[in-house]
Amino acid sequence: MSAEVPYRPSGAGDKIQKQIQLPFSKAWQISLQGIRIRWARSLITASGIFLGIAFFSFVRTAGLFPVNLADKEAVAAANRQTWLAIMALLVCFVGIMNAMLMSVTERFKEIGTMKCLGALDNFVVKLFFIEAGLMGILASFLGWLMGWLIMVLLHLISKGVEGMGGAFFGSSLKEMAVSVMIGATITMLAAVPPARRAAKMPPVAALRSEI
Amino acid sequence: MAAHEYVVRTKGLVKIYTMGEEVLRALNGVDLDIRRGEYISIMGPSGSGKSTLFNAIGGLDKPDEGSVFINDVDMAQLDARELAYLRCHTIGYIFQTFNLIPVMTALENVTLPTVFAGAPTDQGIERGIELLNLVGLGHRLHHRPTQLSGGQQQRVAIARALANNPSIILADEPTGNLDLKTGEEIIELLRLLNREQGVTVISATHDYKMVNVSDRVVWIRDGKIAKIEERANIDIQVGQMAGEEH
Ligand SMILES: Nc1ncnc2c1ncn2[C@@H]1O[C@H](COP(=O)(O)OP(=O)(O)OP(=O)(O)O)[C@@H](O)[C@H]1O
């Protein structure tokens, strides 16, 4: 065991300066790693948005097939379904916020420790937003795909390839963009309270023994 | 560059906890001067205020009265970013529960403070490997905390505390969750680092083994310093107590 450690970070132990702001890329790296290792936990958090968007996409895809406008019943049903999908997204919003608040609670100690090591509040905020953004985008895309596939399958079974031309696929792509944007936005919005809570967590939290 | 004689000075520290009607003075006027390079143990019964003092010195919690000076700087004068700088560069923390970041490997944990300090990645990694070698874990660089024993985790934590070459290491019961032998090894490691690198070690502890290696022992009772013993006196006592010298 040798006790020779040559590397001296500049300024250490001398004059106190302002802690530097870390570039976005660092927060990105650390977030990504957290998601990767804690993927099971991330999956639970993301499942809410996945299911919500899947339902949303299912309904929207159904809307892409031509409806007989004379059939008032069918038009009314389509409208009802859209409202249902929006309600589902609202439920999602609350669910995912709750899941993220829980994951902040689970990480009390970890966040406190990071602050003891020199993390600034806004760095912690970045960690949570990046995590939410990534989960939101990925889960919404997969959710869209699932809703779309199920609807297309149902359609194929009942009506065959009728109405599934180039226009349909073009609109589907547009719907995908809409789904991912809505999903990511919802997730990011839901991340605001958890991220603030994490940022406000005092470094003493590192010393708590519970959890 | 002025060589400050004292790394830590506290003046009239008071910390009050109110629980409903009850008012508890967890710290009740603590004056303590700690010299550069000292190894200090803070001892006292459970609930005497050791952790509270640890938090105040480490800038983790604000005292209600009195002040803490680190390298002659009054901590109360620092803003949030300066406090973060202080925690990052000047103080290294060691916890009873190790507190490694569970999703990171040993090396990533040790490197993390250098990331917060803005060190270039390759230099941080180099530093991390050096430190892990120093604490005898050069062969466990890429293990995650769950894949390490308690003693090994605490070694990683010690390496991490040293990452930015701090002037102070603050340890709150660093051996509290370790068995006797492992605890002894950790204490020896801290002592070695204190001697060879000149880092000031302040350790709150229940562990009488700590007394052996301390330059001074600060006894706390009911939020007050009951007595401060110098090493010379301690040796005799421990000799009598344990019947042998280490
Ligand atoms: N957050 C808190 N709220 C209320 N009271 C507190 C709080 N933290 C500590 N105390 C009280 O302050 C006193 C000192 O606590 P402290 O944790 O400093 O003791 P300690 O010496 O570290 O004890 P131990 O050896 O058991 O760790 C205790 O009576 C404790 O109950």
Ligand SMILES: [Mg+2]
């Ligand atoms: Mg304690």
